[in-house]
Amino acid sequence: RKEVEQDPGPFNVPEGATVAFNCTYSNSASQSFFWYRQDCRKEPKLLMSVYSSGNEDGRFTAQLNRASQYISLLIRDSKLSDSATYLCVVNRNNNDMRFGAGTRLTVKP
Amino acid sequence: NAGVTQTPKFRILKIGQSMTLQCTQDMNHNYMYWYRQDPGMGLKLIYYSVGAGITDKGEVPNGYNVSRSTTEDFPLRLELAAPSQTSVYFCASSRKPGELFFGEGSRLTVL
Numbered sequence: 001r002k003e004v005e006q007d008p009g010p011f012n013v014p015e016g017a018t019v020a021f022n023c024t025y026s027n028s029a030s031q032s033f034f035w036y037r038q039d040c041r042k043e044p045k046l047l048m049s050v051y052s053s054g055n056e057d058g059r060f061t062a063q064l065n066r067a068s069q070y071i072s073l074l075i076r077d078s079k080l081s082d083s084a085t086y087l088c089v090v091n092r093n094n095n096d097m098r099f100g101a102g103t104r105l106t107v108k109p
Numbered sequence: 110n111a112g113v114t115q116t117p118k119f120r121i122l123k124i125g126q127s128m129t130l131q132c133t134q135d136m137n138h139n140y141m142y143w144y145r146q147d148p149g150m151g152l153k154l155i156y157y158s159v160g161a162g163i164t165d166k167g168e169v170p171n172g173y174n175v176s177r178s179t180t181e182d183f184p185l186r187l188e189l190a191a192p193s194q195t196s197v198y199f200c201a202s203s204r205k206p207g208e209l210f211f212g213e214g215s216r217l218t219v220l
Contacts, residue, residue, distance in 0.1 A: 004151075034207045043199055043211035044152065087151060091206045095140055095159055096167065101151035 001026055004090050006100040014108055017078045021103045023071040023088030033064055035073050036087040038102065044087055047073075078107045111135050115200050115212035122190040122219045130185040130215050132200030138210075140203045141183040143167075143175065145196040146214075152199065158183055190219045 006023045013019050025033075033050040048055065050062040050071055061074040071088055088100035116131045134141065139160045144152040144167075154167030158177040172194060174186040183202075187194060195218050201209040 006151075032207050036209075043213055044209070045211070046208055049207060089207065089209075095203075095206045096154065096157060096165070097142065097207065097209065098154060098168070099144070099152040 002101075003027060003092075004088055004098050004100040006086075006088050007103045008101070010104040010106060012106045012108060013078055015078055015080060017107075018074065018076045019078060019105060020075075021073045021086055021088075021105075023073075023100055025069050025071070025088075025090045025098075027090070027092050028069060030069075030090045030092050032091040033071050034089040034091075035060075035062060035071075036089055036099070038085045038087055040084075044099075047086070075105075078105075080107050080109065083107045113200055113202055113210055113212035115198075115215050117215060118213065119216050120218070122187075122217065124190060124192065124219060126190050127186070127188050128190070128217075130187070130198055130200070130217075132183045132185065132212060133181050134183075134202040134210070135181065136202060136204065136210065137180060138202035138204045139180065140206070141177065142201040142203075142209065143173070143183070143185045144199045144201065145169065145194075146199060147196050155185065155198075187217075192219050195219045 035047040036044040037047045038044040054063045059076045063072045085102040087102045142157045143155040156175040198215045201211045
């Protein structure tokens with residue numbers, strides 16, 4: 001089993017749609033969690049951290065369920081510029097950061 | 110502000126050759142990482158470092174070596190290159206866990 005697993009996608013949605021991505025992790029000792037965004041042929045960039053109580057950043061909402069070892073990302077009112085691959089990232093002990101394989105999103109006009 | 114700088118950006122190697130991918134950061138970050146990303150796949154951790162003089166293996170360390178003699182530099186050494194090492198290599202640094210800043214990547218082809 002992979003340590004970090006994500007919905008494979010791809011997700012193709014119209015502008016204005018709401019879309020949700022899921023991620024599960026296997027190491028129960030994992031300490032912190034993040035979502036990154038990667039545009040085609042570019043480096044990943046931090047989108048947001050994921051806090052236990054859930055957190056929002058504009059149109060983006062992240063949730064964490066430690067009991068189920070599950071992380072989610074919700075994007076509301078999708079924009080064309082949201083088209084990218086979204087990577088779930090888990091911090092194991094000692095800052096050993098593990099990435100999921102990513103979920104590709106395409107937002108269409 | 111340069112951030113994380115990787116060199117070279119592109120390289121073609123023959124099987125059995127060796128090379129070093131350079132990575133330097135000017136943000137005074139303690140944590141540095143090397144990942145590889147194969148086409149259509151996620152990033153796999155090769156090695157990481159939590160400070161000068163300290164390195165640890167990640168998921169896929171075989172065939173690679175690293176050193177961290179200074180805070181700024183974290184070179185990745187490939188010994189005896191193999192076609193399976195064809196990939197895009199990303200170096201990253203962070204001040205605190207999770208907030209990684211990546212270089213633009215180094216595309217390596219082994220023929």
